[in-house]
Amino acid sequence: MSAPKLPIINELGYYDIRMESIGGMGANLAGQILAEACILRMGYNGVNFASYGSEKKGTPVKSFVRLCATDQEVTDNSPVEQPHLLAVFAEQLIGNVPITQGFGKGSVIAVNTVLTPEEVMDELKLPGCRIYCVDALKISMEEKVPLNTAMLGAVSKISGFIDPEAIKGVIKDKIGKRYPHLVDGNMKAFDRGYNDGHEADFSDSDKYPEVPFHRVQPDLGYENEPMGGIITNPGNTIVxxxxxxxxxxxxxxxxxxxxxxxxxxxxxxxxxxxxxxxxxxxxxxxxxxxxxxxxxxxxxxxxxxxxxxxxxxxxxxxxxxxxxxxxxxxxxx
Ligand code: SF4
Ligand code: SF4
Incomplete structure (x- = not known):
């Protein structure tokens, strides 16, 4: 199967997607579904993996999907640092987690929010890009399903090339086997995520300059860690x-x-x-x-x-x- 040409790729030939979320919102499953749709139903080569932090509900998590052409192998399994498509599942992450790190001019972003694309642009100080805002939380509450399917609809929409029917096919397969009574709600949530949002094209905007990418380095590493792994900065929940x-x-x-x-x-x-x-x-x-x-x-x-x-x-x-x-x-x- 030969997949359609990817709209943009990096120097290694990859189209990179990063989902910023909170444990329990289903971003990991969304990444699996998205990768399966793109690879098995659309014909791209690709990979999906996730970063869980301390692996518990309520902590910030990231899910990654990396795609490339059918005739290319995926040889890079490192986290997506400079996404072409960024999906923000939880508005609360804004200001608490550097969710836009590596987001460059010409990328696209889907956000679960009640804000408008203009407000998101100002809140996140984004460089020229396309923005899709959808109230995925409201959709998930009304359809009584997790918000990840509404966000998949938003991701498909803002991508401009990921076939919504391919994603819906995978959702039906995955959820239908174990929870057939939830298929209908998830299909509706996906369609509403795809259709009910607000999109704006700020690709030509220079309001906020692109921040040059730099990899955040941990404070301690093998060169400067105290002997014996002593923790010199006592934590305190008050901060x-x-x-x-x-x-x-x-x-x-x-x-x-x-x-x-x-x-x-x-x-x-x-x-x-x-x-x-x-x-x-x-x-x-x-x-x-x-x-x-x-x-x-x-x-x-x-x-x-x-x-x-x-x-x-x-x-x-x-x-x-x-x-x-x-x-x-x-x-x-
Ligand atoms: S105030 Fe305490 S009990 Fe109430 S929601 Fe927050 S953490 Fe839970
Ligand atoms: S202190 Fe006030 S808010 Fe808290 S349980 Fe009692 S009545 Fe409710």
Whole structure:
């Protein structure tokens, strides 16, 4: 089978795709499906692999697909550093993970977001490129399937050459064997990911210059690591921001309903609730809830389940101004 010519290739002859995601969103499976569609159904040569970090749900992950012409072998299995197509599964990664590293002028990007392509361009300071924005989270909630199939629709659309029917065929095969009742929802999510987004072409824009690629080097290596592998920089969760662990939902505190019972504080595994000692109207000393420190919240929503008066509700994160609503835990320490 001879595949159509790739729209752009690097000096080694590869078309490189990188998916930036959070463990649990299905980017790894999306990479497998995409590679299978391109290789087995469209006739390219290619490879798929992933980088999981600490391999757990909630941590940043990357999935890679590398394609080349039928008559070329894939001899490079290194991570995709300069993608021709970048897919961002989780908006929360923006600002927390260098997701656009190596993204050059002329590349294309698909983002799961409620923002417009213009807003994404400004938020990420992208060089001239084509941008496709789709609210994959909303689609996945409405179709009751993981958001990876909606994102595959977006990837197919912005690529301009990956056959949507090839991807749908693989999804049907893969999901249909084990979960036939989910095929319909995934097909709808894929089509909506393909059709319901907003695309804009900024290929000629020079608003933001291309950042020359440089490989980030780890702070410690074999040349400068202390003897015995001693860790000289003690970690402290107080300086961490766990926003990237959340998968689209966030607890929202309704101060007017809260009875300050403390149940959420006892339940939260990450001590995100901020309480402060004060006196009530009658002068009695007690602790009052001040809010949630979203820097440490991983979005498990256990606090929402436990609250006896519904003073905590689960909201879509992109609808909440997290910076404004955040209560700073350090204030009471
Ligand atoms: S569990 Fe609900 S009512 Fe109790 S302190 Fe938390 S938010 Fe307030
Ligand atoms: S969602 Fe989970 S981590 Fe976040 S505040 Fe609630 S219980 Fe804590």
């Amino acid at each position: 961490k921001n766990h926003a990237a662990s959340r998968v689209g939902y966030i607890p929202f505190w309704h101060e007017d309903i809260c009875i300050h019972c403390g149940d959420c504080d006892l339940t939260c595994p990450d001590h995100c609730m901020v309480f402060e000692k004060s006196t009530d109207d009658k002068g009695k000393e007690m602790v009052f809830m001040l809010g949630i420190d979203y820097n440490y919240c991983k979005g498990c929503l256990r606090c929402v389940d436990i609250c006896p008066v519904d003073a905590l509700t689960a909201e879509v994160e992109s609808t909440v101004d997290v910076k404004k609503e955040r209560a700073d835990l350090r204030r009471v320490l």
